[in-house]
Amino acid sequence: MNKIKKAAFGVLIAGLAFGFSAFTTIKKRSVYYYYQINNPYGAPNSPSGYAYYSGDRCEPGGNLCSSQWDIGTNTPPATDGQSLPSTGVTFQSGSVINGHFE
Amino acid sequence: MQITLNKQPGLHISAKTREIIVDITVYLFIILFMYTAASKILTVKAFASTLAKSPLIGSYNMIVAYAVPIIEIIISIVLIFPLVRKVGLYASLLLMTAFTAYLSYMVLSGSKLPCHCGGVISTMTWQQHIWFNLGFVALAIIGLTISRKKK
Numbered sequence: 001m002n003k004i005k006k007a008a009f010g011v012l013i014a015g016l017a018f019g020f021s022a023f024t025t026i027k028k029r030s031v032y033y034y035y036q037i038n039n040p041y042g043a044p045n046s047p048s049g050y051a052y053y054s055g056d057r058c059e060p061g062g063n064l065c066s067s068q069w070d071i072g073t074n075t076p077p078a079t080d081g082q083s084l085p086s087t088g089v090t091f092q093s094g095s096v097i098n099g100h101f102e
Numbered sequence: 103m104q105i106t107l108n109k110q111p112g113l114h115i116s117a118k119t120r121e122i123i124v125d126i127t128v129y130l131f132i133i134l135f136m137y138t139a140a141s142k143i144l145t146v147k148a149f150a151s152t153l154a155k156s157p158l159i160g161s162y163n164m165i166v167a168y169a170v171p172i173i174e175i176i177i178s179i180v181l182i183f184p185l186v187r188k189v190g191l192y193a194s195l196l197l198m199t200a201f202t203a204y205l206s207y208m209v210l211s212g213s214k215l216p217c218h219c220g221g222v223i224s225t226m227t228w229q230q231h232i233w234f235n236l237g238f239v240a241l242a243i244i245g246l247t248i249s250r251k252k253k
Contacts, residue, residue, distance in 0.1 A: 003184040006125065010132055010182035017133040021140035055151035 031092060032077060034084045035066045035101045045091040050084035052077035062100035068092035120248045127245035128181050131194045134238065135178040139171035146171075158204065173197065188249055195242035202235040 035057055036042070039049030044067050058065035070090040071077075115123075142149050150167035153159045159166050177197060181190035209228050226234060 006184050007182055010129065013129050014132050014136045014178050014182060017136035018140045021137040022144060025141050025144040054147065056148075056155055 030072060030076070031068050031070045033066050033097075034069050036064050037101045044096045045093075047084045047086055047089055047091075051080075052082045052084070053080045057102045058097055058099040059102045060099050063098055064096060065099035065101055066097045068095035115248070124187075124245050124249045127241050128187050128191070130241065131190070131238070132178045132181050135174035135181075135194075139174040139178070142167070142171040142174075156208065158207065188246070191242055191245050191249070195239065195246065198235050198238045198242060202232060202239060205232045205235065 032052060034050035035053050036044075036049050037051045039046075042049060042064075044064050047069070050067075050069070068091075069084055070092060071085060072088045072090065074085045074088050146167050150163045153163040153166055154161075156163075174197070177190055177193045180193065181187050205228055209232065
């Protein structure tokens, strides 16, 4: 492979990697981290007790700090402390972060 | 009695094989950097808030949150061009070493570890991240060693 072909292939690889990453990240835009602030011993997939916070608010210790929820067509959370809607939301399995809300 | 010492030949790798190994190394770095840079840029607020919790970064979180993906994209661009890819490999080695040193410091110092890893390869634990990064450090060293032998 000559140098021009190598560079062209490099551009292709770079574009595909960037595009794939952007696609998978944007696809997850209706998925948000919600923090369990009221019911740390409850089932992680039960929507009660969860609230939205924009930053990373977990601290070590405990089994349920936050998990990801797909809020579907619900309005995206705009402010910290907003509760997870009780309907139209889907728990994302394997997304539980251990710890506890700060 | 005469003893003849035959010099053991080193591991012989043909020039073509070396070239292929260096090419694969370069493409793997391009994939890694472009994939992670896109993810970091598109979730820059979450990435910055995670960095804000780090005792080493703290209030510089916004600068670092933008600087890291920009540096990754620049290195990827340098790696694309065969004439300067060696410079890109050195930069990749430096960046991966810096990432590994930061992760190792965070794990070994007993600092409170932020729970989310900036949305990038986020299913890995911090320890797994260190091993992953060390793999890429080794890959950069192999690439550089082989490209040096090419001449």
